[in-house]
Amino acid sequence: MxxxxxxxxxxxxxxxxxxxxxxxxxxxxxxxxxxxxxxxxxxxxxxxxxxxxxxxxxxxxxxxxxxxxxxxxxxxxxxxxxxxxxxxxxxxxxxxxxxxxxxxxxxxxxxxxxxxxxxxxxxxxxxxxxxxxPDKHHGLKDIETRYRRRELDLIASEDARDLFVTRAKVITAIRGFLDRDGFIEVETPVLQPLYGGAAARPFTTHHNALDRNFFLRIATELYLKRLIVGGLERVYELGKDFRNEGISPKHNPEFTMLEWYEAYSDYMVIASRLEDLVRHVAKEIEYEGEIDFESPWQRESLRDSILSRCGVDILAHRDRDSLAKEMEAKGLEVPKTDTWPQLVDELLTKHVEPELIQPTILFDYPVELSPFAKDHRSEPGLVERFEAYAAGMEISNAFSELNDPDEQRRRFESQRADAAAGDEEAQPFDEAYLRALEQGMPPTGGIGIGIDRLVMLLTGSKTIREVVLFPAMRDES
RNA sequence: GGGCCGUUAGCUCAAUUGGCAGAGCAGGGGACUCUUAAUCCCAAGGUUGUAGGUUCGAUUCCUACACGGCCCA
Missing domain, CATH: 2.40.50.140 (Nucleic acid-binding proteins)
Structure with a gap:
């Protein structure tokens, strides 16, 4: 030097x-x-x-x-x-x-x-x-240095450069697809007086002039649906969300999310469009990996997906103790959790999700797990919601949006009870959102897609840190 | 939060049972007018993650901590 x-x-x-x-x-x-x-x-x-x-x-x-x-x-x-x-x-x-x-x-x-x-x-x-x-033929192999000093990684590795070019192409392809289908791209607040739209703990920050705290958004959902109320009919937002939670190979505290909402549609319309979108993106980046995006995606109800893999019928055991007993009877480990939804989540995460390698849509979720999804049109106790999985990873979450303000109010009240019982991820009561729903929201389908995970999927990356330029790290010692 | 593994030169990696810490690349000096991981000669490069401990002697054994990775919760 x-x-x-x-x-x-x-x-x-x-x-x-x-x-x-x-x-x-x-x-x-x-x-x-x-x-x-x-x-x-x-x-x-x-x-x-x-x-x-x-x-x-x-x-x-x-x-x-x-x-x-x-x-x-x-x-x-x-x-x-x-x-x-x-x-x-x-x-x-x-x-x-x-x-x-x-x-x-x-x-x-x-x-x-x-x-x-x-x-x-x-x-x-x-x-x-x-x-x-870095070394001219071994390159930069130290993982920690590659993340902390990404510029060195990019200097040393053509693969790293290619990956982030691919990521850019993915985002361009998404915009192109949605724009052609008549969606408009919008920007809603990152700093929110009240957070909502996902089960997560937020970051807080302070606005000096207003002398009040703001939350960094955990989702764009509620604002986007207010735009549907406003008559924009087809909207999407592509941007960062922030969740104050652990870091893992699938989680970065700030991450890129796509959400879109379309009036006069429902979750099945959304499912088709999701398939079309991902197929389009895979084609645009000339994807040649193991995942088959071309064929129609596998579709299973959540109940069947758990039943066929664990032998447990979650809908036949609708309370915590009954489900715990049934899991025990089937020889499954029962975590020390308090609630029925947490047990369902355990079954899904442990036993179903890792099996879903080819793109799969799991649909019809219990209402307890989904405070913003509309009641199922024919199955009591369920809502019209699906999650899409691929490579053993959740990439997307969608529903027919709940547009009945009175039902939404009851859901918020139930969330308030959960919060009082100690659930730190419960939805805060959002009066401004209810007021918008009372104005009248058309039947609407909506979806969120984790872009980092989609890029992982499309580039065969094993950790989110490979597809985020500057992943969150602890301070160097 | 728990367990295991890793941390040695700018980079990539060695180091036998606890006995002078090495190599390749990069960098420095020199040779070379078709090389492509160029080649050849010479010299240099280190608080072995941090802080302690055991020992005549620690990269090596022990403890704590930091950062990273994998697995589990």
């Missing part, structure tokens, strides 16, 4: 600038490569190109040196010859360090060994790299 600093200082003393302002007229390296695809070995052209990027490798230092330069699009070999460049410029090339950002002007040739290269006419240092790059 000291040597690199000295080179930068020496350059300044000689009137040079190790950090110039710009370098205009750059071509993507991939374009240069494809423009000379057919060039024969040993053949030279008159074709001039200007490219810029980071220096990755260097070979030879006599009268000729080969350098590898890469940008976002690709990697190209540079040939520096003292005869052609002149002594001074060649010395400048010798002074470059791996990791330096440079701009070059060169002439396209193919070497005798068949490598398309730019024969250098001029080289400009665009930014001196004062710190050494």
């Amino acid at each position: 000291a040597a690199r600093r000295e080179k930068a200082d020496a350059m300044r003393k000689q009137g040079g600038e190790p950090f110039p302002h710009s370098f205009e007229g750059v071509e993507a390296i991939a374009e240069v490569l494809s423009a000379h695809d057919g060039l024969a070995d040993g053949e030279e052209t008159e074709s001039k190109h200007r490219v810029a990027g980071r220096l990755a490798a260097r070979r030879g230092q006599g009268g000729a040196a080969f350098l590898d330069l890469y940008d976002r699009s690709g990697r190209i070999q540079l040939l520096a010859q003292t005869d052609h460049l002149g002594e001074e410029a060649f010395e400048a090339v010798r002074d470059l360090d791996l990791g330096d950002l440079i701009g070059v002007d060169g002439t396209a040739i193919r070497t005798k060994r068949g490598q398309l290269s730019l024969k250098l006419d001029a080289v400009t240092l665009l930014a001196k790299s004062l710190r050494p790059p």
Whole structure:
């Protein structure tokens, strides 16, 4: 590092600038490569190109040196010859360090060994790299460093760069799909006077001028449905939610969520659109993994999904003790939990979710688990809700939205009782939301999709930290 | 929260039973005008995560802590 600093200082003393302002007229390296695809070995052209990027490798230092330069699009070999460049410029090339950002002007040739290269006419240092790059062929393997210093990971790993490009394509494809279907993208408050729309503990923060606390949103659901009341009919929001909970391979405290709501539809319409959306996205990113998004997704009721795997009929045992007894009878471990929904969640999470590798929609949930879903049109005690799973992971949660304000009020009251009994994830009572429902909300279907998990699924990533650029970490020691 | 594993040079990794802490790459000096994990020669690079303990002697054994990973709750 000291040597690199000295080179930068020496350059300044000689009137040079190790950090110039710009370098205009750059071509993507991939374009240069494809423009000379057919060039024969040993053949030279008159074709001039200007490219810029980071220096990755260097070979030879006599009268000729080969350098590898890469940008976002690709990697190209540079040939520096003292005869052609002149002594001074060649010395400048010798002074470059791996990791330096440079701009070059060169002439396209193919070497005798068949490598398309730019024969250098001029080289400009665009930014001196004062710190050494990771190992040029082992890359950066330390997981902790890859997450804490993602820029190093991106410098060292084309796979890492590709993954985040894919993530961007996923998001672009989602927007394209929903926009074409007549949805409008909206932005609702991140700072909310009252949080809601999911079972989670919030972050709190303080607004000085108003002298009051705000919550960082845990979901966009309730505001988006107020827009449905307002007549926007088809809305979506793609943005960050925040949940003040543990960190795990599937959980980051801030994460990206897509929610959409459409008037005059229900959860089955939503299920079809979800399949179409994911199929569209997989196609756009040219997905070639193990998951089959093309065929119709498997569909099972929640009750059947548990019954077939555990032999326990949750609907035949609608209270905590009865279900616990039945689980025991089937030889299943019964956690020390207080409520029936927690036992159902245990069965689902432990015994069903890990089995759902190919995309599967589980539908018709107990009302106790779903304070914003509409009662089932034919099954008492159930609501019209589904969750979509793939690769053993929940990726989506949707319902026919509860639009009866009086029923919604009863659900909030029941949540209030749960909260009083110590449930920290119970929904707070939201009078502003009820007032909106009293204005009249059309029958509506809505959904939330975890974008980080969808990207995990589409890129075969095992942890959310692989698909979030800067995952949450403890302070370094 | 519990259990197990890891933490050694800028990066990737070694180090026998507790006995002088090593290599490759990167960086420094030198040779080399078709190399592509370039090659060759020379020199340098370390508070072994932190704090204690045991010992004549600790990267190695013990304890605590920090960070990370995996599993469990």
